[in-house]
Amino acid sequence: MRIRDFHILIAPPLFWLLLFFAIPLGLILLYSTSPQDIHGGVLPGFTLEHYRRLLDPVYVAVYTKSCIYAVTTTAITLAIAYPMAYFMAFARNSVKMAVLAMVMLPFWTNFLVRTYSFVIILAQDGLINTVLLKTGIIEEPLNLLYNTFAVYIGFIYGNLPFMLLPLFAALDKLPQSHLEASMDLGAGPLRTFLRITLPASAPGVAAGLIFVFIPTFGNFVVPEILGGTENMIIGNIISRQFLESRNWPFGSAMSATLVMLMLVLISIYIRFFDPMNKKNLSAA
Amino acid sequence: MLELRNLTKTYGNTTAVFETNLTIEKGEFFCLLGSSGCGKTTILRMIAGFERRTGGQILLDGRDISEDPPYRRDINTVFQDYALFPNMTVSGNVAYGLRIKKLDSSEIKRRVAEALAQVGLTGYDTRMPDQLSGGQQQRVALARALVNQPRVLLLDEPMSALDKKIAEQTRLELMELQRRVGITFIYVTHNQTEALTLADRVAVMHRGVVEQCAKPSEIYETPKTRFVADFIGSMNFFDAVVTRCETWETELLLEDRWPIVVEQQRRLNPGQRVLFCLRPEQLKLSLVPEKPHENGLTGILRQKVYEGDLTRYVMELPGGHMITISLHNYLARNIRDFFEIDEEFMLHFNRTQGVIIPQ
Numbered sequence A: 001m002r003i004r005d006f007h008i009l010i011a012p013p014l015f016w017l018l019l020f021f022a023i024p025l026g027l028i029l030l031y032s033t034s035p036q037d038i039h040g041g042v043l044p045g046f047t048l049e050h051y052r053r054l055l056d057p058v059y060v061a062v063y064t065k066s067c068i069y070a071v072t073t074t075a076i077t078l079a080i081a082y083p084m085a086y087f088m089a090f091a092r093n094s095v096k097m098a099v100l101a102m103v104m105l106p107f108w109t110n111f112l113v114r115t116y117s118f119v120i121i122l123a124q125d126g127l128i129n130t131v132l133l134k135t136g137i138i139e140e141p142l143n144l145l146y147n148t149f150a151v152y153i154g155f156i157y158g159n160l161p162f163m164l165l166p167l168f169a170a171l172d173k174l175p176q177s178h179l180e181a182s183m184d185l186g187a188g189p190l191r192t193f194l195r196i197t198l199p200a201s202a203p204g205v206a207a208g209l210i211f212v213f214i215p216t217f218g219n220f221v222v223p224e225i226l227g228g229t230e231n232m233i234i235g236n237i238i239s240r241q242f243l244e245s246r247n248w249p250f251g252s253a254m255s256a257t258l259v260m261l262m263l264v265l266i267s268i269y270i271r272f273f274d275p276m277n278k279k280n281l282s283a284a
Numbered sequence B: 001m002l003e004l005r006n007l008t009k010t011y012g013n014t015t016a017v018f019e020t021n022l023t024i025e026k027g028e029f030f031c032l033l034g035s036s037g038c039g040k041t042t043i044l045r046m047i048a049g050f051e052r053r054t055g056g057q058i059l060l061d062g063r064d065i066s067e068d069p070p071y072r073r074d075i076n077t078v079f080q081d082y083a084l085f086p087n088m089t090v091s092g093n094v095a096y097g098l099r100i101k102k103l104d105s106s107e108i109k110r111r112v113a114e115a116l117a118q119v120g121l122t123g124y125d126t127r128m129p130d131q132l133s134g135g136q137q138q139r140v141a142l143a144r145a146l147v148n149q150p151r152v153l154l155l156d157e158p159m160s161a162l163d164k165k166i167a168e169q170t171r172l173e174l175m176e177l178q179r180r181v182g183i184t185f186i187y188v189t190h191n192q193t194e195a196l197t198l199a200d201r202v203a204v205m206h207r208g209v210v211e212q213c214a215k216p217s218e219i220y221e222t223p224k225t226r227f228v229a230d231f232i233g234s235m236n237f238f239d240a241v242v243t244r245c246e247t248w249e250t251e252l253l254l255e256d257r258w259p260i261v262v263e264q265q266r267r268l269n270p271g272q273r274v275l276f277c278l279r280p281e282q283l284k285l286s287l288v289p290e291k292p293h294e295n296g297l298t299g300i301l302r303q304k305v306y307e308g309d310l311t312r313y314v315m316e317l318p319g320g321h322m323i324t325i326s327l328h329n330y331l332a333r334n335i336r337d338f339f340e341i342d343e344e345f346m347l348h349f350n351r352t353q354g355v356i357i358p359q
Helices: A003-032 A049-054 A057-090 A093-108 A111-122 A127-134 A148-172 A176-184 A189-218 A221-226 A234-243 A248-273 A278-283 B040-048 B090-100 B105-118 B134-146 B164-181 B192-198 B216-221 B226-231
Strands: B002-011 B014-024 B029-033 B055-060 B075-078 B152-156 B184-189 B201-206 B209-214 B236-246 B249-254 B258-262 B273-278 B284-286 B294-306 B310-316 B322-328 B344-350 B355-358
Touching: A003 A248, A049 A057, A049 A248, A057 A093, A057 A148, A057 A189, A057 A234, A093 A148, A111 A127, A111 A148, A111 A221, A148 A189, A148 A221, A176 A189, A176 B075, A189 A234, A189 A248, A221 A234, A234 A248, B002 B040, B014 B040, B014 B055, B014 B209, B029 B040, B029 B192, B040 B075, B040 B152, B040 B184, B075 B134, B090 B105, B090 B134, B105 B134, B105 B164, B134 B164, B164 B192, B184 B192, B192 B216, B201 B216, B201 B226, B209 B216, B209 B226, B226 B236, B226 B273, B226 B355, B249 B273, B258 B294, B284 B322, B294 B322
Parallel strands: B029 B184, B029 B201, B075 B152, B152 B184
Antiparallel strands: B002 B014, B002 B055, B201 B209, B236 B249, B236 B273, B249 B258, B273 B355, B284 B344, B294 B310, B294 B344, B310 B322
16 A cells, blocks of 8 residues: 555544634635724725734834744743753753653643732732742832733743753753763863754754744733733734724734744744754655 | 773762773773673773762873863763764864864864875765764764874774674774874773774773783683683683692692693692683593593583584583583584584593683
8 A cells, every 4th residue: 555545544634724724814814804894893895904004103013012022032931941951951860850740730720820820929919029028128019010020920931841842852862972072072061062062952942932932922811911001912902903992804914914924934943944854854 | 101090980889990000001902891880981981081080090191180171181082872963064073173172274174184084984074974874973983083183092882883794894994093093092892802803901890890901812811810711702610629739730629520630830729729711612522531631521412503613512521510612613524423412522621721710
């Protein structure tokens, strides 16, 4: 039997993708070019007015702000996750497993619940303020909640595992002997890191960047719960278009733009890091 | 010259290497031989600087280097898994050490080409490591270390991943290469054939201790301990008691049964317990009694195994003692068919042969 005879096996996932991915995406594209029905929903017709409206400085500013949030979050997450992943990769097996378990464990709780828990931790009468007040380190409670700081806390906390795991996977594959070989050939710890460790972890870094950047860019839950009014980003505006302003076409246009932006980024990633090992497949 | 003085390494309660003293001469091909876990790799890693010693000193040309990190030691390593950098080409790998030393690029180019020529890989410069066979990868690893012209080159079981034919070929080339470059080689292996053929001197290690350090012929012909006698080649052992000892002649009673005479210069005391060892190739099967310069035992032939160049016989002596004898097929071709299983034969060996190890 040839491999072609098994192509039928692809039917269930194909059906799934069509139903829950391609059709909704098509609907969004369709809505984004349809005139608005002021009672919600869309009217038949074709227009690019919604896309034109996106160029309004107000929305450009929102896109820019979302981008800044996403970039900053990704950078901080990388800075925290890299040393952690490095430590885990070169730790004893028991330590490795324990840390991995601690990273995975919070996933058993709903993301919304975990985000709300930060309200309890960061509030004026919350955990941090209470402890700091009781120990006399501060006199007045700190403003930790409903501001940019809280949004970053939520973003970084929620995204850390998505950065950590691909980094760990990449570093864990790096044999100790490669580091030893580099040192043996005269390179000190810093040069060994730059020339051996960093290139070896590059696919993990790239995956982590994508895994963190994309969900953060479109996230609306964290700013909604932990942010103030000035922390609205693109996700919040989109959800508002659908739920409050009843402007489905404009919300769809924003979503479509977001999706296209992601597609560009992911294409760049695939181009440079070849995560599915296409080059080797075609060579074989 | 590399000196190890009382070098010791312990992990918690286990001692990996215990108070080892070795002096390795400049330009020597030195082999550390032992089974896995004997401490040979630990010694190598301490010399390279990957492992910190618990006690003792490592001196390179008289200077104590035991506190230096690996990147300050004028020593390079060929790793067991080769440890080639997968994101660099062959020449990138070989040039790595020179680039770190900030040599100018024409000099680097010249030396990389020279090193690749030395290991027979000219023209492979732009290949990636995963496009090479195991043997080629091993050569790249060798070139990457040699190009730095270290004072000592460490090789950690470099041939264990190669198949037998290629390993044999590589062995000869390695000997040739070492003689040409004149760098001190320290070669770790569990393979006694490699050790005996390659090395100027071999240190046989067992449980963190050097049992014997000598030329390969000495290790094979006059082992100093039971472990060495047993580990190298195959050996027949007899528990024995000295019954009489003169300068050139010793009388032994083997296994409380068989008196023999050994004509070797030894100083032993009557009544002393010793171990008497005989190599299978030192023994002869015979149909006739021994000659005056020989010792003779009688036994029943139990096994006969044809092995191409030789035939291996197992003989049972009275008391159940099993002895292995190997006879060259070329020399003993005509009489081979006379030796039938479950028949009684004589076993002869020359009086000058056999090794006495005091217990």
